[in-house]
Amino acid sequence: MCQLLGMNCNTPTDICFSFEGFSLRGGRTDDHCDGWGIAFFEGKGCRIFLDAKASVHSPVADLVRRYPIHSTHVIAHIRKATQGDIALQNCHPFQRELWGRYWVFAHNGNLPDFNPANMGFYKAVGDTDSEKAFCIILETLRQRFPEGKPPLKELYSTLSKVTAEIAAQGVFNYLLSDGEHLFAYCSTKLSYIVRQAPFAAAHLIDQDMTVDFRELTSPSDRVAIIATTPLTDNEVWTILEPGQLLVFQDGLPIMSVDRCN
Amino acid sequence: MCQLLGMNCNTPTDICFSFEGFSLRGGRTDDHCDGWGIAFFEGKGCRIFLDAKASVHSPVADLVRRYPIHSTHVIAHIRKATQGDIALQNCHPFQRELWGRYWVFAHNGNLPDFNPANMGFYKAVGDTDSEKAFCIILETLRQRFPEGKPPLKELYSTLSKVTAEIAAQGVFNYLLSDGEHLFAYCSTKLSYIVRQAPFAAAHLIDQDMTVDFRELTSPSDRVAIIATTPLTDNEVWTILEPGQLLVFQDGLPIMSVDRCN
Numbered sequence: 001m002c003q004l005l006g007m008n009c010n011t012p013t014d015i016c017f018s019f020e021g022f023s024l025r026g027g028r029t030d031d032h033c034d035g036w037g038i039a040f041f042e043g044k045g046c047r048i049f050l051d052a053k054a055s056v057h058s059p060v061a062d063l064v065r066r067y068p069i070h071s072t073h074v075i076a077h078i079r080k081a082t083q084g085d086i087a088l089q090n091c092h093p094f095q096r097e098l099w100g101r102y103w104v105f106a107h108n109g110n111l112p113d114f115n116p117a118n119m120g121f122y123k124a125v126g127d128t129d130s131e132k133a134f135c136i137i138l139e140t141l142r143q144r145f146p147e148g149k150p151p152l153k154e155l156y157s158t159l160s161k162v163t164a165e166i167a168a169q170g171v172f173n174y175l176l177s178d179g180e181h182l183f184a185y186c187s188t189k190l191s192y193i194v195r196q197a198p199f200a201a202a203h204l205i206d207q208d209m210t211v212d213f214r215e216l217t218s219p220s221d222r223v224a225i226i227a228t229t230p231l232t233d234n235e236v237w238t239i240l241e242p243g244q245l246l247v248f249q250d251g252l253p254i255m256s257v258d259r260c261n
Numbered sequence: 262m263c264q265l266l267g268m269n270c271n272t273p274t275d276i277c278f279s280f281e282g283f284s285l286r287g288g289r290t291d292d293h294c295d296g297w298g299i300a301f302f303e304g305k306g307c308r309i310f311l312d313a314k315a316s317v318h319s320p321v322a323d324l325v326r327r328y329p330i331h332s333t334h335v336i337a338h339i340r341k342a343t344q345g346d347i348a349l350q351n352c353h354p355f356q357r358e359l360w361g362r363y364w365v366f367a368h369n370g371n372l373p374d375f376n377p378a379n380m381g382f383y384k385a386v387g388d389t390d391s392e393k394a395f396c397i398i399l400e401t402l403r404q405r406f407p408e409g410k411p412p413l414k415e416l417y418s419t420l421s422k423v424t425a426e427i428a429a430q431g432v433f434n435y436l437l438s439d440g441e442h443l444f445a446y447c448s449t450k451l452s453y454i455v456r457q458a459p460f461a462a463a464h465l466i467d468q469d470m471t472v473d474f475r476e477l478t479s480p481s482d483r484v485a486i487i488a489t490t491p492l493t494d495n496e497v498w499t500i501l502e503p504g505q506l507l508v509f510q511d512g513l514p515i516m517s518v519d520r521c522n
Contacts, residue, residue: 042313042348043348043350044348044350044386044387045311045313045348045349045350045351045352045386045387046349046350047311047312047349048308049308049310050306050308051308052303052306059324060324060328063320063321066320067320087304087306088303088304088306088307089305089307090306091306095356096358097383097384097386100384100385100386101386102386121382123358123360123361125306125358125361125362125363126305126306
């Protein structure tokens with residue numbers, strides 16, 4: 001199993017505070033030591049930092065903790081290998097291009113005996129069930145919408161169906177984004193919090209560290225943090241229901257995708 | 262215009278020395294200030310560090326200079342924008358997947374009025390002629406060899422043809438790799454050096470810095486460095502001829518691709 005961390009905001013924000021706590025689970029407060037990665041969208045651009053080392057010992061993770069990269073869509077992952085060696089090609093998040101946009105995916109769970117017959121266009125480079133599932137998701141979207149990204153309602157409907165099919169084969173919590181929307185699927189375990197005015201102080205679970213967001217934010221800022229388990233112990237996190245697929249935009253889950261265009 | 266740096270070795274090697282000199286051209290010894298990037302293959306895995314900042318001011322470049330990542334195939338780029346804004350999505354190297362391998366590409370030059378009609382499967386995310394050319398190259402290879410990576414001789418032949426077609430439209434020096442082969446095409450300017458036993462000391466052009474490779478290598482090591490212009494002033498670099506497409510493997514250019522399988 002692994003752990004997931006996601007962020008979606010209405011204004012580019014750094015994830016240093018959340019990543020500080022999260023990355024400690026990669027070898028100090030938890031045992032997800034088999035590599036890690038983090039993807040930052042900046043406009044249509046995307047950069048992914050990966051390392052097969054444990055995040056607590058990775059110089060790259062150290063850079064991410066200290067260098068505030070401002071982004072609206074972030075997906076991070078710390079790995080505890082179930083399928084595939086400890087190797088760079090098996091570190092999440094994975095990235096592919098679809099409809100002239102980068103798509104990024106990270107998975108927490110395990111899909112035993114997941115060997116889809118026809119991978120179609122997208123092929124996995126590494127050996128994980130996770131990358132195969134990502135390829136199947138993109139393949140399904142591309143075949144269903146060959147002309148380009150459809151309205152959210154249609155995209156959501158197709159994504160829900162293919163997600164349910166894959167999730168039937170095991171544990172399949174995931175985060176998926178193209179830098180415009182951020183999808184969060186709960187198979188067994190996922191939670192989120194929305195921070196917005198009036199801001200308060202937050203205290204990490206994994207380290208005795210507090211940040212007072214009143215000093216760092218403007219009144220219109222809104223930030224959603226999504227994580228396998230809550231990162232702070234003095235805020236109320238919302239626990240997703242198994243089977244729930246949320247879409248985040250501008251720092252909020254869109255509660256009624258049916259009404260979206 | 263931009264500048265290119267590539268490395269291909271027979272054993273995983275760090276590029277810290279060459280990158281030290283090269284990255285100074287991104288704002289100190291030269292004016293390629295509009296972003297930079299570097300891709301490291303580690304087995305089938307690949308990680309790319311990108312920044313839209315000048316390499317001399319980028320904390321990420323600072324990490325790459327100081328953290329020795331050992332790789333057999335490296336492609337780096339410093340950008341001086343001709344087409345496309347200064348933005349992350351326009352930073353090289355670009356990455357896509359083909360035949361279950363990652364492919365990475367960086368370009369030095371300019372292709373004015375390059376607007377290929379049908380991009381096929383691969384779509385550019387950013388606005389550069391370079392990314393479009395990369396998409397056309399991969400599209401051509403995929404269509405010609407739908408079953409998978411062909412023997413090098415056949416791959417080289419198809420790559421040569423599509424390269425010549427694109428190069429007819431402007432200046433098109435490039436580096437391309439899938440972590441197994443590294444292709445270097447000279448349209449106007451590209452040079453390389455092979456370092457092997459007996460090793461000697463090398464002195465950078467862009468900074469008063471010397472490394473004695475006798476202290477850092479074993480006798481069987483072999484490293485090819487490819488760069489837009491030579492990086493050292495006490496070694497003999499080979500200047501490529503315009504129109505030359507070299508393939509590097511195990512730290513050497515393969516001189517007779519016709520005889521390869």
